[in-house]
Amino acid sequence: MNILLIYPEFPDTFWSFKHALKFIRKKASFPPLGLLTVAAMLPPEWSKRLVDVNVTRLTDKDLAWADYAFISSMVVQRISARHIIRRCREANVKVVAGGPLFTSEHEQFEDVDHFVLNEAEMTLPSFLEDLKNNCARRTYSTSHFADIRKTPAPLWELADLRQYASMSIQYSRGCPYHCEFCNVTALFGRSPRTKTAEQIVAEMDSFYRLGWRGPVFFVDDNLIGNKKDLKNELLPALIKWQREHVSIPFHTEVSINLADDESLMQMMSDAGFDAVFVGIETPDTDSLAECNKKQNKNRNLIEDVRRIQRAGLQVQAGFIVGFDNDTPSIFQRQIDFIQKSGIVSAMIGLLQAPAGTKLYERLKREGRLLGQMSGDNVDGTTNIIPTMDIDTFREGYKNILRYIYSPENYYQRIKTFFREYKAPKIKAQFTFNHILALFRAIYHLGILGNERVQFWELLLWTYFHRRELLPLSITLAVYGYHFRKVSKLHVL
Template sequence: MKALLLYPQFPQSFWSYDRFMEIAGLKAVLPPLGIITVAALLPKEWEIRFCDRNVNLETEADWEWCNIVILSAMLVQKPDFHALIQKAVRLGKKVAVGGPYPTSIPQDALNAGAHYLILDEGELTVPQFLAALNQGQEQGIFRSLEKPDVSQSPMPRFDLLKRDAYLMMAIQFSRGCPFNCEFCDIITLYGRKPRTKEPQQTIAELQALYDLGWRGSLFIVDDNFIGNQRNVKRFLRELIPWMKQHSYPFTFITEASVNLAEDEELLQLMNEAGFYAVFLGIETPDQESLQLTQKVQNTRSPLVQACQKINQAGILIYAGFILGFDGERPGAGEQIQAFVEQTNIPQPMLGILQALPNTALWNRLQKEQRLLENQGIGATEVGDQNTLMNFIPTRSIDEIAREYVEGLWNLYEPRNYLRRCFQQCLSLGSLAGRKQTMQLSPGKALRLVVQLIWLQGLRQPEIRVQFWQQLWAILLTKPQVLNMYLGLCAAGEHFWEYRVLARQRITQQLGYDPLTVSALPQQEPVLVK
C-alpha cells in the first residue's frame, strides 16, 4: 500500500499564535501526535508519505502516487477535513479517517464520502481496519468499547515531522481523566480511568527526540497529566536523573487539574524535572457554577491561593475560562477579569460554552429541548470558542456576548497583558537551577528578539516605555526568566490581533458590535424537537 497521511489545516484561533509564528519564523505550535502514532501502527512494508498541512502542503504528485489517504482530525479542523475527503473521492482514492471529530460524529465523515472510519483509540481499531483491508473489504466502521493499555502503544513516528517548523514537540504519558465535568468530552472519548505509559517507555520517546536533535519546549499533551498521581510521580522520579544527565535539553508544559496545588511533593518533582508551565481548567471563580457543572475539584480550596502555590513552585500558569453556564449571573465576565488580574495569569483563554456531542451537557440539554436547531455544534463552524452558544442559555445571549467580547478586549489590552506577563514571571518561585523556556534555535531567537524590540520597544508608543522598564527590571531582578518573559511578550502580538478577530466574529453573529451598541431584544430561538 502507498498511504498518504494528511493532517488538516487549523483555522486562526486562540492557540494558533499566528503572528508569533510569523515573528519567530515557525509554521505551527505543535505536531499532530495522533496521526504519527497511527503511522507507527501501520505495516512496515507500507510506503508512507506524511504532510501536516499546517506546515507544508502535499503535492499533486503525492495524490497521484497514493492508493489510500488517511486523515485524522479534531472538531475545529472540520472544513479542511471535509475538503480532503471529497478531493480523495474525486480522484478515486480510498479514504480512511479517525481522530476525535469522526469518533464524536461519525455520520459527518460518512456523508463526506469516507470509506473507512477508524474510530476510538487506534491501538485497538487500526488492526481491525488492516484485517478488513486484507479481506478485501471496500468500506467499514471500526470501533472498540474497550480502552487500550497505553503501555503497549508504539513509539510515534517523530522522524516523519519537519521538526524545525514547530514551536514545540509533543509526547503523551496518559489518557483519561478521573473527574466528571459535565461539558467535557475527554471522559467520553478516553474514559474516567487514567491509563499511563511506563516511565521507561516515555523516556525512550524523549531519547528518540533527543537523538533526532530536538532541543527546547515539549508539550505533554495529556488532558490531565496528574490524573494518576502515583504513576506520574514514578515517571517524574525517573525523568529527573535523565534530564540532569542530558543537561536539561527540554522544558515541559502540560495540562492538569487545579488539585495539583494540593500536592507539594508533586509540584517539587515537576519543578525539578523541568516543567515550566501548566494549563489549568479554572472555568470560573463562581462556586455555584462550578458545582452545577460538576467541576467539584475546583471547589475544594480557594482558587487564588491554588494559583499562587503553583507559581511559588516555579510553574507558570495558563488557564481556561468559560462564560454561559446555567444559572450564571450578570457580571460573570467581570468576575473572571478580576480573577485574572488578581492572579496575573498572562494568557487566559476565555470562551463561550458549547455543548459538545455526547457529553453529559449535550445529553441534558437535549432532554430539556434546549439545543438549537441548524447550529451545527457551534464552535466547529469557525474553529474556536468565539461562537455563540449552540443551546438556549439561562440568561440573555446578548449579555453573555457583551461580557465575552469586553473580557477579551480588556484582558488583552496591550498594557494589561504586558503587566501580567511581567508580574507572573516575577512571582515564580525557585527554578531548581534549570534553563527556562522559549529555547529557539539561535537564528530564530535572534530574529524574535530583534522584531520584538522593533514592534514593542520602538514602534508602539503606548507600550514603549513600559516594555523597556519591565525588560530592564527582569534583567536586574530575575534574569533566569528572561527567555520566558520575551516569549510571552512576543505572543502578545498574536493576542492583540486575535481580540479584534473575536470581536468581529461575535459582531457578525449578533448583527451588531456588543461593545458599541446597547443590547437588542433577544429573539425567541428555535428548539430541537
C-alpha cells in the same frame, strides 16, 4: 501500498500561536502526534508520507502517489478536513478517517470510505486485517479502551521537526473527573491509563536522536490523574533523563489540586516542567457545582494559582462564561480573578456543548442546542441557548477580552505573575531563532506596536527586579501580540 497521512489545517485560534510563531520562524506549534502514532501501527512494508497542511501544501503529486489517505482531525479542523476529503475523492484516493472529529461526527462525512474510530489501538488492527482480505467495512468502533503500554512510539522521522515550535508526547489517557462540558471521559474514560516510564524515555530518545532540543508538551488531559505512577515512575525517570542529556523544558495540563501536593510540584520542577494548563473555568461556586467541577470547589483558587507559580510552574488557564448560574456580574468577576492571579495566558470561551458530554445530552433534552460546536474556544460562538440575555452575554464576553488583552492590563498581569514565579531550573536551549525573535519583538512591539510603552516598561522592570526572567518576558510579550490579533479577528 502507498499511504498518505494528512493532517488538516488549524484555523487562527488562541492555541494556534500563528502570529507568535512568525517571530521564531516556525510554521506550527506541534506535529500531529496521533497520526504519527497511527503510522507506527501500519505494516512496516507500506510506504508512508506525512503531509501536515499546517506546514506544507497538499499537492496533486502527493495524491497521485497515494493508494490511501489516512486523515486524523480534531473538531476545530473540521473545515480543512472537509476540503481535504473532497480533494481526495476528486483524485480517486480512498479515505480512512479517525480521531476526535470523526469519532463524534462520522455521520456527517459521506465521502469517507472507512472510519477507524475511538482508540486506534483497538480498531485499526481489525480494519487492517479486513483490508488485507478485501472485506473492509465502512465503520470500525469500540467501547473498550486500549492498553497504552503496548502503544508504539510515533514515527517522528516522517515529520520535518524543524517546522515546529514544540514536540508532543503522551503519558496517560483518561481523567478521574467528570465535568459536564468535557468530552475527555467520554473519549478516554475516568480511569487514567499510563505508559511505562521506559516507553516515555524511549520516545524522548527517539526525537532527541533526530536533533530535537526544544520544549516538549505532554498532551495528557490531566497529567496528575494517576499521581502514584507519576511520582513513583515517570518523574524519577525524567529527572534522570535530564541529567544525562541537554536539558529540555516540559509543559502539560493538570487539575488545580496539584497545588495541594508540594512534593509533586517540586518533582515536576526538578523534572523540567515549567508551565501547566489548568481548567479554572469560573470563580462562581454555583457554576462550578452546576458543571460538576468538584475539584475546583471549596478552594481559594487565587492562592492555589500562586502556590503553583511559586513552585516554578507558570499557570496557563481556561475560563468559561455562559453557565446557567451565571449572572451579568460574572464578566467583571472573571476579569478581577484573571488580573489578580497573574494568569498571563488566559483562554476565555463561551460555554459550548461537545457531542457525547453530559451537557450536550442535558441541553438536547431541554431543546437548547444550536447544532455543532465550532471547536474553537475563543471565536465568540456557542452551540447552546444561554439563560442570560444573548446581547448581554455576547457584549460581556467581548468586554472581558478587550480588558484582559489590552496592552496596559496584559503587561501588568505579567508583572503580577513575575512577582510570584520561581524561575525554572531547566531552560530552553538558546538558538539563533531566539536572537531573531528578540530583534523582531523589539521592532514589531517596541517600535511599531501600539503596546511599545508597556513593552519597554516591562523590559526595564524585569531587568531591575527579575533579570533571570528577561527571555520569558519577551516570550509573553509576543504571546500577547498573538492573543490580541486573534481576539480582534473573532469578536472585537
